[in-house]
Amino acid sequence: MKILITGAGGQVGTDLIPLLLSRGHQVAALDLAPAPAATPAGVQWIQGDVTRQEEVFDAVKASKPDSIFHLAAILSATGERIPFRAYAVNMEGTRYVLEAARVLGTKQVIFTSTIAAFGPGLENPVGNDVSMRPTTMYGVTKVAGELLGEYYATKWGLDFRGVRFPGLISAVEPGGGTSDYVNYMYFDGVRKGAYEAFVRADTTIPLMYMPDALRALVDLAEAPAKKLKHRMFNIAAMSPRADEIAAAVARRIPGVKITFKPDPRRQAIVDSWPQALDDKVAAAEWGWKAEWDLERMTDDLLAKVRAMSGVAAPPAGPAAKPAAGTTAKPAAGATAKPAAKAPAPKPVAAAKGAKK
């Protein structure tokens, strides 16, 4: 299949490109940014802005995709700083992508929604088909994008499908989401031996390791249409507390100091999100199942971050004691939901490296 990825230079796109190539797809990319130096050979990179209709149409004409994976967006924390830019990129950008698909004959659009689309006050785990009343511009634009895509499906027969991603964790620098504190426990834990998280220690949100998130996108795109009764799907993997993640890092980096100093603005954003998602609908309709839990993700991700940073792993020995400022054991009330007993994950191409 020929796939056009919008926002291909971001945290998700950087790892998605090699996965799609390894599955035999042809890949084109549309991003505001120029092609990163590490872009794999054979990728058609188109520099352009999704808020400009003609640039989206030109990219679709130039690449002639069978499917568009629409990733370009302004994420939650950045979206609260520049809400009307977030509105333009996430709303108008999505409309132009859908419209280009309709007018130019692209059959499928894959949409990347988020836990931030739900809003506060819902019972956990939050179901697939609940009323969504987000309180951030990011959430507002993502619910609207979901509904607009469903409108295109109903009115014009577009094969629109999407997932609601949890906070995503990978070795690529994140692009302005509010789940970034998790990524930086790993990055700064390795590089600096210390990290001050901008959330409370008991903060609990749904999280997912990038290989699971990428597999979800590709599996959903490839799922037989006749099996799908829904178009938007919750997907879930784990919901560890912030101090449980810190403890998992501390067990593997002797002496690391991870502390918590909540920033009220960003804490309010994560407090408006669900703590856990119910992904039974995705499991039933296209066989979704997470493969990575906190412990396995931590082993894998620390190895990648160390390799990228040129930092050697500590010598093997008894499990390191957590440093002051971390909690080794989950505190009472923790709601971790490990994806245990999963089959060995397929190898996923290593991250392309930090982009900023």
Ligand SMILES: NC(=O)c1ccc[n+]([C@@H]2O[C@H](COP(=O)([O-])OP(=O)(O)OC[C@H]3O[C@@H](n4cnc5c(N)ncnc54)[C@H](O)[C@@H]3O)[C@@H](O)[C@H]2O)c1
């Ligand atoms: N990363 C997460 O934790 C997470 C969680 C939930 C949902 N998502 C969704 O997944 C998708 C990908 O997220 P990501 O983490 O890779 O984001 P990111 O911020 O890392 O990357 C976004 C990319 O979009 C590009 N972009 C921004 N404005 C653009 C424009 N006007 N025209 C063209 N390109 C533009 C940026 O240059 C960047 O390369 C987004 O739709 C996001 O909402 C991500």
